[in-house]
Amino acid sequence: MDAKETLSSGEPEGTFYPYRVVLDTSLFVNPDVRKSLGDTPTEALEAFLFLAAQIHILEFYMPPSIFEELLYFVEKDKIPEDLLVILHQKPPKKHELKCPAFLLYELIEDIRERVNKGLRIAEKAVRSVEKRSPDEIIQDLRRKYRDALREGIIDSKEDVDLLLLAMELDALLITADQGLIKWAEKLGIKWLFPEKFKDYLQGAIKRSGLLSGKTK
Amino acid sequence: MDAKETLSSGEPEGTFYPYRVVLDTSLFVNPDVRKSLGDTPTEALEAFLFLAAQIHILEFYMPPSIFEELLYFVEKDKIPEDLLVILHQKPPKKHELKCPAFLLYELIEDIRERVNKGLRIAEKAVRSVEKRSPDEIIQDLRRKYRDALREGIIDSKEDVDLLLLAMELDALLITADQGLIKWAEKLGIKWLFPEKFKDYLQGAIKRSGLLSGKTK
Numbered sequence: 001m002d003a004k005e006t007l008s009s010g011e012p013e014g015t016f017y018p019y020r021v022v023l024d025t026s027l028f029v030n031p032d033v034r035k036s037l038g039d040t041p042t043e044a045l046e047a048f049l050f051l052a053a054q055i056h057i058l059e060f061y062m063p064p065s066i067f068e069e070l071l072y073f074v075e076k077d078k079i080p081e082d083l084l085v086i087l088h089q090k091p092p093k094k095h096e097l098k099c100p101a102f103l104l105y106e107l108i109e110d111i112r113e114r115v116n117k118g119l120r121i122a123e124k125a126v127r128s129v130e131k132r133s134p135d136e137i138i139q140d141l142r143r144k145y146r147d148a149l150r151e152g153i154i155d156s157k158e159d160v161d162l163l164l165l166a167m168e169l170d171a172l173l174i175t176a177d178q179g180l181i182k183w184a185e186k187l188g189i190k191w192l193f194p195e196k197f198k199d200y201l202q203g204a205i206k207r208s209g210l211l212s213g214k215t216k
Numbered sequence: 217m218d219a220k221e222t223l224s225s226g227e228p229e230g231t232f233y234p235y236r237v238v239l240d241t242s243l244f245v246n247p248d249v250r251k252s253l254g255d256t257p258t259e260a261l262e263a264f265l266f267l268a269a270q271i272h273i274l275e276f277y278m279p280p281s282i283f284e285e286l287l288y289f290v291e292k293d294k295i296p297e298d299l300l301v302i303l304h305q306k307p308p309k310k311h312e313l314k315c316p317a318f319l320l321y322e323l324i325e326d327i328r329e330r331v332n333k334g335l336r337i338a339e340k341a342v343r344s345v346e347k348r349s350p351d352e353i354i355q356d357l358r359r360k361y362r363d364a365l366r367e368g369i370i371d372s373k374e375d376v377d378l379l380l381l382a383m384e385l386d387a388l389l390i391t392a393d394q395g396l397i398k399w400a401e402k403l404g405i406k407w408l409f410p411e412k413f414k415d416y417l418q419g420a421i422k423r424s425g426l427l428s429g430k431t432k
Contacts, residue, residue, distance in 0.1 A: 094321065098314035101383075104323075104376045105310065111327055112372070115365050118331070122338035122361065126353050129345040137342050145338065149331050156328070160320045167317075 017211075018059040022166040023087070024175035025070045027197055033176040036198040041073040045083070051201040052086045056208040061088045061169060063161035092164035099167075103186060110153055117148045153179045163187060174200075233427075234275040238382040239303070240391035241286045243413055249392040252414040257289040261299070267417040268302045272424040277304045277385060279377035308380035315383075319402060326369055333364045369395050379403060390416075 028034050028044040038044035052060060062070070067089050125141040132140075154160060159180055166173040166189045173184050176194040184191040192200055244250050244260040254260035268276060278286070283305050341357040370376060375396055382389040382405045389400050392410040400407040408416055 092317070094318040095316065097317035099317050099320065100311065101308070101313035101315050101376075101380050102310040104315065104370075104380075105373055107320075107323065108371060108373065108376060115331075115334070115371075118334055118338075118365075119358065119361050122334075122341060122357060123354050125338065125342050126345065126350050126357065129342065129350065134342050134345065138339050141338060141342060142335065145335050149334075154320075155324060155331075157321055157324065160317075160324060164317050164320075 017057045019057060020059050020061060020169040020171035022061045022063075022162060022169065022171045022173045023066075024062075024162055024173070024177060024180065025066050025073065026176035027174060027194060028070060029073050030176045030194075033194045033197070036195070041070075042075045042078050045070070045074050045079060047198075048201070049080060049082050049086055051198075051205060053082060054208060055201065055204045056212065058204050059088065060086060061090055061165060061171060063091050063158070063165050064089045065091070065158045065161050069158065090165060090169075092161055092168050094160075094164060097164050097168055099187070106186065107154075114149045114153065118145050121145050121148055150179075154183050155179070159183075163189065166190075233273045235273060236275050236277060236385040236387035238277045238279075238378060238385065238387045238389045239282075240278075240378055240389070240393060240396065241282055241289065242392035243390060243410060244286060245289050246392045246410075249410045249413070252411070257286075258291045258294050261286070261290050261295060263414075264417070265296060265298050265302055267414075267421060269298060270424060271417065271420045273427060274420050275304065276302060277306055277381060277387060279307050279374070279381050280305045281307070281374045281377050285374065306381060306385075308377060308384050310376075310380060313380050313384055315380075315403070322402065323370075330365045330369065334361050337361050337364055366395075370399050371395070375399075379405065382406075 026033060028037070028041045028048070034041065034044040037047040052058075067087070121141065121144050125137050128137055149155075154163065159177070162173060162175065162180060163183055165171070166184070167187060172190040172192055173180065174192045174194060174197055175181065175184075181191055183189075242249060244253070244257045244264070250257065250260040253263040268274075283303070337357065337360050341353050344353055365371075370379065375393070378389065378391065378396060379399055381387070382400070383403060388406040388408055389396065390408045390410060390413055391397065391400075397407055399405075
């Protein structure tokens, strides 16, 4: 990408900064993943901003659709205005980007399997009517059906936004969503184990310090 | 496409022959569509071959996956060997072709709607257990569920084969499948009202005659 440049002559040749990083809400919302950053989404986001403010070698991005999701989970009045400057909001250029056609086969194969799974779950629910009340069955059906049809699949506009933005920016995608990671693999998008997010930020702070030390 | 050439100097400039045409099985299998060609899939295919043999300005293609489907519906020993020469079998170059990324949004939106529809159908089935036996309900559920989840959607490897082959060859796609027609529209693929298939072949015969008369 043309906006990248070499920050320091001490780095090996071919190392260009800033690196771009695309973040998913799951990093702040999923309790297992955010726990190293904070007990609540708000705390986790604050901790991220505190760390990110010290990093000069990374640019953080989030599609506006995902940013909206994030704001829904945090206490907005507690979040410093830094957020808007540190975390860039950018939608992907969806009418310019192309994706390899063989992915259509994979997506459709994936959907077929899930649709069949959904039907089997529905059949089982009908067969279980003698044991439980319709209301109980339907509650159970909804949960199982949604789990079966959504697990490990890209199933929303927001998911596509994340993948395409990472593709467009040649960025590192950080998410706790297994469906997204699976698709990042298919598309050759860089991704990070989400539980390493804090380590990654701390590593970047260290490196930022070293680099600015060298260029002084 | 580089294989195209001008057959006749009598045609307006920019008219290149042969045109490529990609055919779907539905033309021979769907009773409403094939009726102008024959009463059975076998008769319809024979009638097509009889007409196609007289056409010099069109090249007919079918992905092997669709060709296999077709053979399943016809009496193979009645079909002249012509078939293999007149109807070219070619898979799309699925690892070279690209498709516009915004289509991912449309496909995923489409799937979401259908998945929700499927769940509503399943819930209704569970609620109807007081009136009918589970076996009856499940039979009905299967039909409704499949209809809801498959109608107007590209839902198989074969569908993707047809679309990508038409895209690759810049060909005219002829199919009776509304899902495919909807996607041909999105992708800018030429398509023909399937009930006009026989008229189109007859028009091409007439034009083939005119052109060979002129070039004699």
